[in-house]
Amino acid sequence: MSHRVWCCLSLWLCLWLVLSLLTIRARAEFYSSVDSMQDLGQLELELLNATRSYLKAQQQEINLFRKFVEQLKQEHDMAMDLTNLDDYLGHPLHAFRLIKRLVYDWDALHAPLVENKPREEYRQVVDNLSKEVGFPDLSELQGAVKGVARLQRVYNFTASDLADGIINGFFYDSAMDWRECYEIGVQLFDLGEHQRSLEWLQVAFNLLRTNPEMDGDDNSHFMADIREYAALANFELGNPKRAGRLLEKVLQAEPTHPAQLIRNYLDHREGSRIDQQKRDPSWFSNYTRLCQGRALPERGGGSPLRCFLDGKRHAYFTLAPLQVEQVHLEPDINVYHGILTLDQIDSIFVEADKLQMTRSGVAGAGGTRTVLDLRVSQQTWLDYESPIMKSIARLVAYISGFDMAGAEPMQVANYGVGGQYEPHPDYFEVNLPTDFKGDRISTSMFYLSDVEQGGYTVFTKLNVFLPPIKGALVMWHNLHRSLDVDPRTYHAGCPVIVGSKRIGNIWMHSGHQEFRRPCNLTSDS
Structure with a gap:
């Protein structure tokens, strides 16, 4: 057997082992969080090292087998040079060697072939990785492809640019080959994104034709x-x-190709095909424009927005005033820069790493949560018992003026491939969870990371977009003083293009804030 055949056989066995073990266990989800994707990167590295060790061990055994076979061939060639086999076996040493080979040598060769210790060791490594981390499945691949399609839809990226490694005008060393483009096209077709599928299939065709x-x-x-x-x-x-x-065109090149079955199928369906074009929702144009960092020109006068230092909000800020940036008035939306230090952010991550991140859901009736593609991220919740979280609680209380008795635990979230949260309010208005004392009166959103491209927070009804700035805090009220909801505060998290978006949300309830933010004499709703 040739060296190339042995190598191909070893690689095939290696792939078979991996595929046979992928069904053992799959974690809840990877693609919806860049932090979770890091586990996959480490898993692939360990899998690569294990595969190298496996192939090296297999190659050593193959070399021994090849040496034995070559020696045996020389022996048989010598026997064939004689007039007949009797002459060869008539020699006592030849007879001895034949019996010795069948008693010892072939048995020694057969044992490692059957036991295949390197394969069992490799199987154990893959089995352990599957139990500890888990392998992604088809739904993960489709989730990642949806993320790519989402980026194209929101930011008007072309498939050819993405395949060339060009994202938003910047070149990244991430060019794709035809197989990867073909796989995206196939998955998009299966997901019903037919126009987008055609774009990727065309790119795959062009790359294949010039390969x-x-x-x-x-x-x-x-x-x-x-x-x-x-x-x-x-x-x-x-x-x-x-x-x-x-x-x-397919059948011209190969008349017996199975494409003739597809043609018959389409001919049969032609009269009953249903057009499935999807229309964008009414908010989509504003959403995409703001996500791209393009606000409409403001009309009229009004109070100008400003940046200022505020040392009077609370005595805590006397020596280190708040750095306030007004981004909207009525309703007021303020960004407080430099609120968290790098050490504080790292401490938050230490606390979050102690807990299990889970796929973010969308709030429903009675506090239920449903996983939908309109929100692609993972999250966990931190109480205010640790030193860092007690410090965070003080900051939010001092800046907002609210009583932290009405605060939910901090939600720490991380966005994955094309991670986003479509326009939504933070208030419930109806069907409040039973453990809520009043609706969500305010939102305090900490940016825990910078994002290289994308991931803006946008207010679709207020013409406001905010790029994530690590260490900053964005704060706004979701309710009027009358406690009526304020639908102007609809906001969204735009898809992350490049980078990892991490945020920390603290929602305050109105039930404990009667004397902190009292009603006016007249309703302002």
Whole structure:
């Protein structure tokens, strides 16, 4: 057996072991948090090291097997040079060597082949990794692909630019090959994103056509696969003639190709196909514009926004005044810069790492939470018992003027691939959770990381966008003084383009704030 065949066999065994063990255990989710994705990076590194060790051990055994086979071949070649086998076996040393090989040598060769100790050791490593971290499954891949499609939809990125490693005008060393583009196209098709699927399939086709490493047969085979999916996508988009032409090109090259079954299927469906075009919601244009950092020109006069130092909010800030940036008036939205130090942020992460991050849900009736794609992140909750969290509680109380008895635990969240939170209010208005004493009167959002690109906080009804600035605090009221809800405070977390977005939210309830923010004589709702 040739060296190349042995290597291919070893790699095949290696892949078979991994695939056979992937079904053992899969963690809840990875793609919705960059922090969780770090676990996958470490898992792949350990898997790579284990695979190298496995292949090295297999190669050592293969070398021994090859040496034995070559010696045996020389012996048989010598026997064949004689007039007959009797002459060879008539020699007592030849007979001895034959019996010795069958008694000892072949048995010694058979044992490692059957036991395959390197394979069992490799299996154990993969098994341990599966139990400790877990492997992503198809839903994870689809979640990551949805994130890519979300970035395209919100920021108007083209598939060709992303494939070339160009993101928002910046070049990253992350160019994709045709197989990766093809896989994105296939997954988008399965998710019903047919137009987006076509974009990626076209890029995959162009990359494959110009790939110098592919031979003619492989090239034709994979190009046919791309054309098949492109035909199906065109059909779903209402272009049956285009779909037919693509399938015809496949069949011209290979008349017996299974594409003829797809053509028959589409011919059968042509009269009953339902167009499934999706329309963007009414808020989407404002949302995408603000996410891209483009606010509309403000009309009229009004009080100008300003930045100032505030040392009178509380005696705590006398020597180190608050650095206040007004970003909107009526309702008031303020950014307080430099609130947290790097050490304080690290201490928050230490506390969060002690707990399990889970996929963020969307609040429903009675405090229930549902996991939906409109919110892609992971979160955990921190109480105010640790020294760092007691310090955070004091800061929020001093700045807001509210009683922390009405505060929820701090929600620490991390956004993953294309992570976002579509426009929403923080108040409940109806169906308050039973443990709430009043609705959420205010939001205090700490930015716990910078974000290289994207991830803005936007207020879709107020023409406001805020880039995350590490250590800053954004604060606003969700309720009027009358405790009526303020729908102007609808806000969103834009998809993260490049980087990792980490925030800490503290929501204050109105039930403990009667004397901290009393009603006016007239309703201001």
